[in-house]
Amino acid sequence: MGPDSSQDAQTVSQLGEFGLIDRVTAGRPQSPGTLIGPGDDAAVLAAPDGRVVAATDVLVEGVHFRFDWSTPEQVGRKAVAVNLSDIAAMGAVPTGLLVGLACSPDLPTNVADELSAGMWEEAQRVGIGIVGGDMVSATSLTISITALGDLQGREPVTRSGARPGDVVAVAGRLGWSAAGLAVLGRGFRSPVAVVGAHRVPExxxxxxxxxxxxGATSMVDTSDGLLADLGHIAEASQVAIDVRTEQVEVPQRLIEVASALGADARHWVLTGGEDQALAATFPPGRPLPEGWRAIGVVAEGAGVTVDGGEYEGPAGWEHWR
Known part of the structure; x- marks a missing residue:
């Protein structure tokens, strides 16, 4: 039911669908590109590029989040972040969000308030808003978000453009969310920075x-883990990718946490998902953009290797595995 199940708390069924929609959207800022926002049959957004980038993710309570591990506000932020990172991975900038919420009729309205506050907070990090969506009754809490984006006149950066000789690089944190999940799974709530990385990716x-x-030739976000998602690039581009561990940073904080838990920090960095970092390939001989760091190379062949050999163990997250 959520963090606050007290009998005195107002529920979404008492508020009603349209009352809840008004509560979630009223008075919230929208981007200049939102021509018609919430309240009509559909939203209308400007598409100056003439093309629209779209991505959808679904988060289910008990599978993707737990309210005994995360607050509703953190869950709302995470739900938005995992979608916006897909837009960024295409080389686009976000323009708006559509939100679908399926929940029990007795979900307290304060939980819905905190969820929406987190969504709006993360959306405002990139200057956009929630332009529409839907809310329905269900037995388990499910959040479905569609993010929209604009290419600003550029070609999309897909998974299929990597070429032999390209440099493989990453931007963002790796392994932190997996470390946080391991800490929470052991019943701990600290270190705060590590646990927070799992609750809310950056x-x-x-x-x-x-x-x-x-000039990136291919790009992907690392929602399933670095090696697994580089595997998507390798397959789509019909190339081989070799990750060089001497170039992959393993933060000291993760080493300390792994030592305390009897785990392998490097494994978290190479295979841990949900950090929503970006991995891309770049033509050789060019300086990488600020914030990107080289971790490997593209070659003829197929598949992903680590230091020239097959990686032992799972490469990342797979649904239904």
Missing amino acids: PPYAAGPQAAVA
Whole structure:
């Protein structure tokens, strides 16, 4: 039901669908590109590029988040972040969000308030708002978000453009969310920075368009783990990718946490998902954009290797595995 299930708390069924929609959207700022916002049959956004980038993610309570581990506000921020990172991975800038919420009729309205506050907070990091969506009754809390974006006249950076000789690089944090999940799974709530990284990722939104301007040949966000998502690039581009561990930073904080838990910090960095970092390939001989760091190379062949050999163990998250 959520963090506050007291009998005195007002529920979403008492407020009603349209009352809840008004409560979530009223008085919130929209981007200049929002021509018609919430309140009509559909929203209308400007598309100056003439093309619209769209991405959708679904988060289910008990699968993607737990309210005993995260506050509703943190869940709302995370739900938006995982979508906006997909827009950035195409080299685009976000323009708006559509939100679908399925929840129990007895969900306290304060939980819905905190969820929406988190969504709006994360959306405002890139200067956009929630332009529409839908709310329905369901037995489990499910959040579905569609993010929209604009390419600003550039070609999209897909997974299929990597070429032999390209440099593989990353922007953003790696392994922190996996470390936080491991800490929470052991029943701990600290270190705060590590646990917080799992609760709310910090995608490098600006790094996506910057990579596109710098000539990135392919790009992906690392929602499933670095090796797994580089595997998507390798497959789509029909190339091989080799990650060089001497170039992959393993933060000291993660080493300390791994030592305390009897875990492998490097494994978190290479395979841990949900940091929403970006991985891309760049033509050789060019300086990387600020914030990007080289971690490997593209070659003829297929698949992803680490230091020239096959990586032992799972490369990342897979649904239904």
